[in-house]
Amino acid sequence: MGSRIEELEAGNRRVLSELGTAPLPIEPNISPEYFELERERIFKRVWLNVGRVEEVAKPGSYFVKELPLLNTSLLIACGKDGVIRGFHNMCKHRGNKIVKTCRGTANGFACGFHGWTYDLEGKLIYVPQAEQFVDLKTSEYGLTPVATDVWEGFIFIHLDPHPAQTLREFLGEFGEAFHGYPFAAMQRRATWTADVKVNWKIFEDAFFEGYHVPYVHRRSTAKAATRIEKAIARLKVPTRFFKLHRISTILANPNFVATPSATIARKEGGVSLTGYTGTREALDTLPPGINPERREDWNGDLVEVFPNIFMAVTNNWYITYNFWPLEIDQTRFEVNYYFEPPKNAGARIAQEYAIALNRVVLREDLSTMESVQSMQRSGAMTSMPLCGLELRVRAFRRAVQVYLGDS
Ligand code: FES
Ligand SMILES: [Fe+2]
Numbered sequence: 001m002g003s004r005i006e007e008l009e010a011g012n013r014r015v016l017s018e019l020g021t022a023p024l025p026i027e028p029n030i031s032p033e034y035f036e037l038e039r040e041r042i043f044k045r046v047w048l049n050v051g052r053v054e055e056v057a058k059p060g061s062y063f064v065k066e067l068p069l070l071n072t073s074l075l076i077a078c079g080k081d082g083v084i085r086g087f088h089n090m091c092k093h094r095g096n097k098i099v100k101t102c103r104g105t106a107n108g109f110a111c112g113f114h115g116w117t118y119d120l121e122g123k124l125i126y127v128p129q130a131e132q133f134v135d136l137k138t139s140e141y142g143l144t145p146v147a148t149d150v151w152e153g154f155i156f157i158h159l160d161p162h163p164a165q166t167l168r169e170f171l172g173e174f175g176e177a178f179h180g181y182p183f184a185a186m187q188r189r190a191t192w193t194a195d196v197k198v199n200w201k202i203f204e205d206a207f208f209e210g211y212h213v214p215y216v217h218r219r220s221t222a223k224a225a226t227r228i229e230k231a232i233a234r235l236k237v238p239t240r241f242f243k244l245h246r247i248s249t250i251l252a253n254p255n256f257v258a259t260p261s262a263t264i265a266r267k268e269g270g271v272s273l274t275g276y277t278g279t280r281e282a283l284d285t286l287p288p289g290i291n292p293e294r295r296e297d298w299n300g301d302l303v304e305v306f307p308n309i310f311m312a313v314t315n316n317w318y319i320t321y322n323f324w325p326l327e328i329d330q331t332r333f334e335v336n337y338y339f340e341p342p343k344n345a346g347a348r349i350a351q352e353y354a355i356a357l358n359r360v361v362l363r364e365d366l367s368t369m370e371s372v373q374s375m376q377r378s379g380a381m382t383s384m385p386l387c388g389l390e391l392r393v394r395a396f397r398r399a400v401q402v403y404l405g406d407s
Contacts, residue, residue, distance in 0.1 A: 015241050019394045023383035026376050028400070029199045035328040042307050042403045043069055047149070047156040047163070047170045049309050049322060051076060054153070054188065055103065056084050060120060063103035064089055069325050070159060074146060075099050075109070079120045084150065086157045087122050087143035098143075109143075118143050151175055153183045171305075174242035177289025186318065186338040190355050194333045198369040200308065200325035201400065202376070203333065206365050207302075207310045207321065208392035210250075216368060220360045239392060240289070244306035244399050246392055249291055252276065252299040261353055269342065269350020270316060275299055278315045286315060304392065306399050316340045317351070319358060329373050335362065 028034045050065040055076075062077035073089040075098065091098045091111035098111050098118070108125065110117040117126035122143035130136065147158040149167035152175075156167050168175060196203065206212065239248040252275030258266065270277045276298045283294045290313060291298045303311040310321040317339045324332040337355050342348040386394055 015239075015395065016388060016391055019391070019398055023385045024394070024397055025383050026381060028397075029202055029373070030328065030377050032328045034404075035199075035325070037404050038325065038400070039069060041405065042400065043325070044159050045403065046307055047147075047158050047165075047167045048307075049154050049156050049305070050074065050086070051155045052153055052183075052188070053084065053150055053155060054184075056155075058105070060105045060107060061103075062099065062106060062109075062120075064099050064101070065157075067324070072159075073097055074157060075143070076148070076155060076157075077106075077109075077120050077122075081121075083121075084148055084155060085120075085122060086146040086148040086155075088146065090144065091116055092124065092141040092143065116141075152178050152181065171245065172243055174245040174247070174305075177240070177247060178287055179289075180285075180287045181290060181313070182340075183318070183338075186316075186340055188336055189339050189351055190337045192335050192359075194366070195326065196331050196333055196366060196369055197329055198331055198373040199329055200323050200331040201397065202372055203323050203331045203369055204304075204308070204310065204396060205390075205393045206369065208246075208304060208396055209390040211387065211389040212368075216364050217361055220357070220364055240292075241395060246304045246395060247289065248302045248392065249293070249295075250299040250302060251295060251297050262357070264346075265350035265353040268344075268346030269353075270347065271339070271350040271354045276315065282315055304396065306396070307403075317354065329377075333366075 050067075051063060055061070055063050056078040059078050059080045059082060062075060065074045065076060067074060075087045075089040076084065077087070078084050089097055089099055091113065093111065093114055093116045096111050096113040098109050100112070106120070108117055108119045110126075115126070115128040116124060119125050122145060124138045124141045124143075127133070127136065127138060130138075145161045147161050147163050149156050149158075151167055151171060158167075239246050265271050266275075266277055276283075276296060280296060283291065283296065283298075286294075290301050298314075300312050300314040303309075303313055305311070308323040308325075310323070312319045317337070319338070320334075320336045322334040324334070326332055335358075337351075337358070339351045339354075342351060
């Protein structure tokens with residue numbers, strides 16, 4: 001084990017001592033009052049990822065992002081000047097939702113109620129029967145903007161058009177870790193969404209620890225179970241802890257026995273969910289923040305961007321999960337898969353295989369969510385003990401507390 005790993009493990013121990021070891025309260029998972037505080041003090045005060053730049057690559061291209069948590073719908077559009085802007089998707093006459101399609105290309109946006117029309121930059125440019133209004137200053141009735149910025153091709157919005165913190169400041173040192181990663185070279189291959197009856201934090205917790213893997217995923221990755229337990233024991237998932245965000249490096253098992261279909265996917269497509277498939281040299285092209293040890297037994301890095309993004313990142317594909325709280329006990333889960341353009345039909349099929357396998361694994365993850373939520377509501381327990389393998393859960397929960405101002 002290299003000194004860097006030891007250093008990271010020592011760092012983990014230091015973080016553990018800073019975060020404490022006491023059981024964590026269950027109240028935040030089941031209290032509607034707590035949920036309202038999270039809405040006001042977290043989600044209305046942080047930068048949130050709503051899409052990728054590839055979705056609005058050309059002037060006039062746009063998409064709509066429904067955000068029930070924030071009681072709004074947003075319109076994200078690329079202006080004639082190539083700048084991506086975000087607005088509340090609301091006509092400033094009487095508040096009608098202006099764009100009702102999910103995505104498309106337009107020269108501007110006309111409201112279907114009385115025809116007020118806006119350009120791609122949100123300016124009000126046409127009012128039917130304008131002379132019927134008294135002193136209507138059209139310059140004051142442009143679409144209401146939200147702050148919009150881009151990190152590594154990920155579009156972020158902040159509900160406050162003049163946020164106290166820039167996106168760069170919000171991401172801090174973590175934001176530098178991906179500089180040079182070929183996000184732009186990968187294409188979205190599949191996407192799906194599920195509304196799950198679980199609190200958003202319980203949902204995310206499950207992705208912030210590997211303790212559950214040998215049990216929850218014993219069917220999909222049965223042969224991997226032993227190796228994962230060993231890997232956890234061996235490496236304790238070295239994690240780089242940033243102020244709010246985290247990156248963990250997951251190692252593969254050299255003894256893992258792949259299924260025949262997994263072997264074909266790996267051989268034909270260079271795609272694997274169970275280990276690195278590239279060359280030694282290719283490892284050195286990764287940004288220093290990813291797989292910092294340059295280990296060839298690398299399985300991928302797991303990335304957590306506070307408050308609601310999780311990513312699995314390898315050399316030739318990445319997956320994103322976005323968790324959108326809807327109610328205290330309901331969360332919208334969005335999954336997106338991105339791959340390098342396939343070099344041949346075999347690679348394309350291999351990518352589909354990886355997506356299918358990931359879906360199976362996620363369905364297993366989902367299988368525990370609703371039962372945890374329903375039983376935590378019973379009142380039969382008030383706190384949950386966490387072990388060292390659940391350190392990232394503790395770090396995430398601490399970040400939530402910091403934003404709520406009660407810690
Ligand atoms: S509400 Fe949009 S034009 Fe009247
Ligand atoms: Fe899992």
